[in-house]
Amino acid sequence: MKKIAVLGFGTVGSGVVETIDINADVITQRTGGITVKYIVDVRDFPDSPYAALVTKDFSVVENDPEVSIVVETIGGIGVAYDFTKRSLKAGKSVVTSNKELVATYGYELMALAKENGVSYLFEASVGGGVPLLRPLKTCLNGDVIKEIYGILNGTTNYILTQMFQNGVSFAEALATAQALGYSEADPTADVEGHDACRKACILTSLVTGTHITQDKVPAKGISGVALEDVEYAAQLGYTIKLLGRCVFEGGKAYSYVAPHLVSRNELVSGVNGVMNGIVVKGNIVGETMFYGAGAGKMPTASAVVADVTAIATNVRAGECFEWSAPSDVSGDPAELKTKWFVRVRGELEAELAGTADGVSAYVTAEMSEKELQTVLSGAEVVSAYRMIG
Ligand SMILES: NC(=O)c1ccc[n+]([C@@H]2O[C@H](COP(=O)([O-])OP(=O)(O)OC[C@H]3O[C@@H](n4cnc5c(N)ncnc54)[C@H](OP(=O)(O)O)[C@@H]3O)[C@@H](O)[C@H]2O)c1
Known part of the structure; x- marks a missing residue:
């Protein structure tokens, strides 16, 4: 029987504790048994059926040799970083859902x-x-990964879906997302692309085997997406999606996050609402897509508990999640060539132009961001999106 501690009894942490209860029978069959010995949180939970397990003192966990696995679901890079280091130093494995911590200190914590x-x-x-990281490093281990791109943030996908399907503005869609609990009170990390950036860093680090820091992955969010962009995209047979994209070429990794116009023929164009969909292209397998609930209490708990069971059955199971300290493998994503959809105030020399309120819209030939900037120099750019498909 493995004894574990859950740090942070919020959305994900409470889901983890409940999952271990709900699936106790099969988890016992598969692992010999997992039991939650402590829950560490800053709050009390007097009405919870797990109230007796709650403590505010992490050192109780740290100093208890019976606890072999610690689940960190506090979030952020403050106390979560400290507790993770102390747990590892105390010889306890750690499982987390905390992308900010992994994207910032992953290599150090893995070491x-x-x-x-x-x-x-x-x-x-x-x-x-x-399921994405483990399949990437196990089931696709015979491939050279050429590209990963996809919808990595459910909140922004919900907002964009609302804008497309119901014709509501970004601000209205954000308010609905907040009312439904899909977005946090401070939505900045989601809407400005920081959350997707952290995930793109983790994916790129996993593929390259070297820690990719957030400053190497430029991120643009969706707060500038206008209903006019949505209307043009729909007329062209495209939708708008916030994509994290990582291209692996010539020994370099080119990663970024930005809203894209995605052709309706592409698999990710049909990923709507809060769902996530990630395309992985390998040189042998071709194109595969991973699809499902990218957040939420129980779906996220499912992945956390799977990691706990992996450790419970094989303590070295973590070896496939490994990369080394940062090194110079990042290329400049501005060099990547795609078609672009641009709206400018006034007219440009181009084949395709529509007008609305003095604004012209164009689809360019394939070019890099740098080349686009040269083409658009002097023009007043209203919006510019890379196109996929
Ligand atoms: N929610 C999701 O769907 C989801 C999905 C994937 C990944 N994640 C990631 O999972 C992590 C947890 O997210 P969450 O949504 O579960 O967050 P949450 O609901 O805010 O839960 C965090 C819990 O940790 C507690 N806490 C704060 N400081 C603490 C401390 N010093 N010691 C012990 N507990 C402390 C919080 O208490 P207070 O509320 O009093 O501060 C809260 O109960 C984050 O890194 C998040 O990005 C979340």
Whole structure:
């Protein structure tokens, strides 16, 4: 029987504790048994059926040799970083859903885990309940990964879907997302692309085997997406999606996050609402897509508990989640060539132009962002999106 502690009894942490209860029978069959010995949180939960397990003192966990696995679902890079390091140093494996921590200190924490003969696993940090990181490193291990792109953030996908399907503005769609609990009170990390950026960093790090820092992955969010863009995209047979994209070419990784016009023929164009959909292109397998609930209490708990069971059955299971300290493998994504959809105030020399309120819209030939900037120099650019498909 493995004893675990759950740090942070919020959305994901409470889902983890409940999952271990709901699926106790099969988890016992598969692992010999997992039981939650402590829940660490800053709050009390007097009405919870798990109230007796709650403590505010992390050192109780740290100093208890019976606890072999710690689940960190606090979030952020403050106390979560401290508790993770202390757990690993105390010889306990750590499982997390905390993408910010993995994207910021992943390599250091993985090295610390290795040094202490334990694991640091984070399947839930990208794609929530969608199995992605482990399949990428196991089922696709015979391939050279050429590209990964997809919808990595459910909140922004919900907002864009609302704009497309119901013709509502960004601000109205954001308000609905907040009312439904899909978006946090401060939506900045989601709408400005920071959350998707952290996930793109994790995916790129996993593929390159070297830690990719957030400053190497430029991120643009969706707050500038206008209903006019949505209308033009629909007329062209496209939709608008916030994509994290990582292209692996010539020994370099080109990663970025930005809203794209995606052809309706592409698989990710049909990924709507809060769902995530990630396309992985390998040189042998071709194109595969991973689809499912990218967030939410139980889907995310599903991935966390799977990591816990992996450790419970094989303490070294974490070895496929591994990369080294940052090194110079990042290329400039501005060099990647795609078609572009641009709207400018006034007219440009181009084949395709529509007009609305003095604004002209164009689809360009394939070109890099740098080449586009040269073409558009002097023009007043209203919006510019890369196109997929
Ligand atoms: N929610 C999702 O669907 C989802 C999906 C994938 C990944 N994630 C990631 O999973 C992590 C947790 O997310 P969440 O949504 O579960 O967050 P949450 O609901 O805010 O839960 C975090 C919990 O940790 C508690 N906490 C804060 N400081 C603490 C401390 N010093 N010691 C112990 N507990 C502390 C919080 O208490 P207070 O509320 O009092 O601060 C809260 O109960 C984040 O990194 C998030 O990005 C979440």
